[in-house]
Amino acid sequence: MALLRLTSPHAHGPMSTQRVMLNVLLATVPGIVVLTHFFGFGTLVNILWGSLVAVGCEALALKLRRRPLGFYLKDCSALVTAFLLCIALPPYSPWWLIAIGIASAILMAKHLYGGLGYNPFNPAMVGYVILLISFPVQMTSWAPPRGLGEMPGLLDALRACFTPALYDGVTMATPLDLLNQNIASNSLLLEELWQQNPQFGLFAGVGWEWANVAFLAGGLWLLYQRIFTWHAPVAMLASLSLLAALFYDGGSSASGGSPLFHLLSGATMFGAFFIVTDPVTSTVSLRGRLIYGALIGALIYVIRVRGNYPDAVAFSVLIMNFAAPFIDFYTQPRTYGHGDKRGQK
Amino acid sequence: MRKIHGFHGGIHPPENKHQSVRTPIADAGIPPELVIPLLQHIGTPAGVVVTIGQHVLKGQVIAEAQGFVSVPKHAPTSGTIHAIEDRLIAHPSGHFAPCIVIIPDGKDEWIECRGTPDYQALDKLQLIDLIRNAGIAGMGGAGFPSSVKLSVKAGTHIETLIINGTECEPYITADDVLMRERADQIIEGAKILRHIISPRETLIGVEDNKPEGIAALRVAAEGSGIEIVEFPTKYPSGGEKQLIEILTGKQVPSGGLPSQVGVVCQNIGSTVAIYEAVVHGKPLISRVTTVTGNAVREPQNFQVLIGTPMRYLLQKAGYQAENNNRLIMGGPMMGFTVPSIDVPIVKTTNCVLAPTEAELPTPPPAQACIRCGMCAQACPVSLLPQQLFWFAQGKEFDKLEHHNLFDCIECGACSYVCPSTIPLVQYYRASKAEILQLRRDHEKAEASRIRFEARQQRLEQAEAEKEAKRAARKKAAEQRAQAMAGDSGEDPIQAAIERARAKRPPRRARGAARANSINWRKPWSRRRNAWTPPMPNLRRQKPRVAISWRPCKPAWTKPATSWRRRNRLWRSINRRTMTRRRSTPPRRQSREPWPSARRKPR
Incomplete structure (x- = not known):
């Protein structure tokens, strides 16, 4: 042979x-x-x-x-x-x-x-x-x-x-629709909105919260399987909740909704673990993934609360897909033996 | 307890080390023929000092080191030099290289060798010389001459001496069995090395998958001040740079040497060889090699003579050729396949791996890169392998260098984890070679540019000098003319021109004279065959000149100049035109717009 x-x-x-x-x-x-x-x-x-x-x-x-x-x-x-x-x-x-x-x-x-x-x-x-x-x-x-x-x-x-x-x-109408309209018309306090519409559940929409939890579970399993790294999803969820917390203002009529509402509404978890982590179109360096995820989270919040569309995962992801090569270029990891690191006199 | 620093990335391939450590090191014996390549290390090949037919003793020098980065070769056993010729050697490209072939006489007769057990009496340089003369080159795989590594530049302080007992490649156990069976020799060797480079600390780094080896070393090292450091198993922690980072936390600068961060590394096998060379005076003529894989019946470690054909060694281990799909020298991660079973074992052969198809299957065709980034997570030097792959495919060499392609250690971790089974390392190797070739070409072009510019300058200078001389002459002539015209007030040259004009024939006659002379066609004319050299316009002189391309001379024209000059001119014109005409026959103008009927478009 x-x-x-x-x-x-x-x-x-x-x-x-x-x-x-x-x-x-x-x-x-x-x-x-x-x-x-x-x-x-x-x-x-x-x-x-x-x-x-x-x-x-x-x-x-x-x-x-x-x-x-x-x-x-x-x-x-x-x-x-x-x-x-x-x-x-x-x-x-x-x-x-x-x-x-x-x-x-x-x-x-x-x-x-x-x-x-x-x-x-x-x-x-x-x-x-x-x-x-x-x-x-x-x-x-x-x-x-x-x-x-x-x-x-x-x-x-x-x-x-x-x-x-x-x-x-x-x-x-979905809960995100209702919230979007409420912010535009500036009419109801969040508490009233919750009481007047049966679509709202414990933290977010009925059904939606559990769907998000289920997608979160699936995503965590993928993370455990090392299909992707934690960076992009965590950065996206963190920036989304951070912005939501900043503009929550205790549930006034202009409030953008609580962080928990945003985390468990619409396609948040689905987007974070199944869309943002798409390897082909996202960034590859770990620092780049943090930036990429964080910017997607921010865009989602802005479009959800201030835009015409109730949910924004698709738009945010597409916009950031444009930026991925650019982010990659500027977030190259430091290669062994290069730059400032320890051991170099 | 010492702090263990990690390194980025790394993988955990199946170790498969247990198969070959079940029995102690066996002696492979003397094969019927030994083939010793002159180049078994990094550097220049050794120079032959024996002749065909000569009888040599075991340990006798058969080839001498040539240059600084080189080591000598010794006869592994006593016998006669059978041939000095090109033989197939173990090299990824499978090429032939000069080798010395020895037919052993079976007596295994040693040349007289003198050891120096009290090596402390020798000084550094003497010891390095001793190691060099024993032909010791790194036995971990790369084969860098140990003496070169030990000759640290004066003024560099070496903080740490590291003995590399990591052996992170799967399957290989050559260093492991050395640690188990010859721990005291390793410690002695380490002491010799310590004496040579006098570091602040001496460490032996071993992965924690070799508990027996570690225990043996700890026993042997008691009271010596040599520290045995155990760290978690991860491929490729045995890479020199990775091991240095694990043990010291320092990173060797890109393109630099470990000595720049105060570290010197030596392999376990080399340490034992150094011990043998210094204490017993025995040169490096044999080594421990692991023979393993499912295609051998008894995987084990052999003490094998350098130059032993692989076939002989494999047969000792019960080789089953029919089950073997490829023969690998080295491990499954960084080893290379050999072209034939007859290649010899060399100083760097730490393992001969004969796997079956089920064990290491032939890789499936590569799929598209989905940029999953698993390679970037596995890369021990923090590169972005998927980006490198992208640029390598597009041959974007500047971007490859910008992404630090040359820091790649080719460990294969990226290819191992790649879900699309892309042979990434192969792409990097090819790109590196291409870039190096381009660099060499560029250097060559640069050198010739400099040479050309120097020549231009020289010519210009000569021209300028000539010009200056000319100007000086002209000036002198003018002065002379002025001096001559001093009294009459008339320019003598102008006067001469006037006289000549007066002698000229009238305008009509002048035209006739021109028609009589040769009418030059300009070489840059826009005629079809614009390459033709200046030649007479024959058409106009039709009645007087024969139109023929045979060398001939116009017989009945009255020469405008002397016959001699005219003949010479014609000879030269004929010569030039004839040669050109013959090489490129006139193209026939076909009537169709396309070249020939055969290629007529349908």
Whole structure:
């Protein structure tokens, strides 16, 4: 047998891209379960349909780019994009909305830039923002949480997705919507707002708080698996809560909401652990990740409280994606034997 | 207890060290043939001092050191010099290099060697000389001559002497068994080194996965003042720079030497070799090598003669060729694959690894980099490997240097953790080589530029001198003319020109004279063959000159100048034009706009 001629290292660790992606998929499960519990089967149907479209789009793009299908589909990155986008979409979205979102995410945001690893913007968030700008009505109509209205079943969810013309669902403003409107109209104290609207729960929205806790749990598990480092999510959550604490002012009518409200509302935890940590589009140096995360947190707060959109994770992440290479350039770690460090006389 | 400093990054690959430490060091014996490469260390190769057919004794010098960074080679056993020729050696590129081939006579007869057990009587330089003459080069893998490392520049104070017993690479146990079995020799060697460089403290750094070795060293070191420091296992803590940071907290400046921060490092194997050389007078002719991997039946450590073919050694350990996918010299992280099983063991061979395909599988094709940053977390020198990979792909050499590519120690931690199985280290190696080549080219170009400029300057100077002389002559001539014209008040030169004008034929006749002479076509003319040298415009002189490119002379034209001059001119023109014409035949103008019918566009 001829001897192989290979370069060092000859050993390889257990980690693979496929494993990274599968871990991320697995970590979204608790969040999906909670969302399904509170908002019905809408999210689940979203994900199923979205994954199909995503794999189809990925296959199409690979075919057009003359890449081997099996090898590239194996890395499951298209599935991750589909999961992240479909979790962010409102439940009971029509099939065409999901298809447009996924197609723009996979074909435009990912493959037009050269495929996995080359995209400067988070594909899921590009898809989300395209949908939000193009179809604002469908994108801001969230179903009421469990206990505040009739709970649609699995059949209803399928009908809502595939025959949207025949489905007539109930929608309700989310807590972040309510807060946003309250700040704009400057009418109610936070306490009154809480009492007048049944959507508010213990700290934040009914259902939303638990969804956020579930995504936090998934994120912590990923952290434990060393899929990413703590820097970006922690910096983002810290800066968001810091700004919220600064402008809370005890719950007046102009208050931006308590830190806990912001941490457990909307897509905060989902964004912190699943979107901000996207390795391809974020910074790579650890100091850079701190800056990157902190600025995203600040942008989220500003847009949530002062902007026209109730939630802001997608916009903030996309804006900071622009800045990532710049931050990277200025936050290179100090290499061994360079600069000021100890031991150099 | 000593403070242990950490270093950034690092990984924990499976150690796989237990397989080869179950039995004590075995003697590999004398193989039927020994192949000793002249270059087994960093530096210049040794020069041969024996002849083919000569009988040599064990320990006899067969090649002498050439230059400062070089060490001699000794005969590992007694026998005859069979050949001095190029043989395949253990090198990543698999090239042939000059080697001395010895056929052992089996008597294993030592040359007379004199040890100096009372080495304290010798001074520093004598000891360094002794170590150099024993042919000792770093036995940890790089093979830097120990004597060079020990000759610290005068005026540098060495604070710490570190004996490197880390052996962080998986599979290798050569230093481990040395610590277990020859702890007292290591301590003696350390004492000799301490005598040479007189540091404030002497440390032996060992990873905590070798408890037996540490215990043996502690027993041997009792009362000697040598401290055995145990620290957590992490790859690559055995790298010289990493070990220095772990033990002292100091960082060797980029591109600098450990002595700049007051540290000298020596490997365990080299320490034992130094002990042998000083106390027993025995040169470095054998070493301990680990033979391991699942493709050998009895993984173990061998005391093996330098120059032993790998095949012989592997067979001693029960090599199963059919299970082996690649043969690695060194460990799985930094070792390299050898081209053939017949390459010889050299002074730096600490391990021969024969893995099976299941053990070290062939890497799958690389996927796209997802910039996960796991490599940056694993990098022991805090580089950004994924950025380096990016720049290496784009051949952006200035950015590579800006990101400190040259501080990469090629430990392989980044490739090990890479989820996309990208051969990162290979990219860095290639880029480093390319940058070095560019630098060399640049230096060459710079040297020739300087040479050219100097020449230009010299020529200009000569020209200026000539010009000055000319001016001086002109001035002198003017003065002379003035002196001549002094009384008549008329310029004699001007007067001569006037006289010549008066003699000229009238205007009409002048035209005829011009037609008679050769009419030069300008070399820069915009004709098709603009490269043609100045030549007569023959068309205008058609009736009088034969249009032929054969060397010929216009027979019936009346020469404007002398025949001799005219002939010479024609000869030269014919020579030039003929040679050019022959080499590039006139291009045929095809009627189609495309070159030929064959390549006609469809």
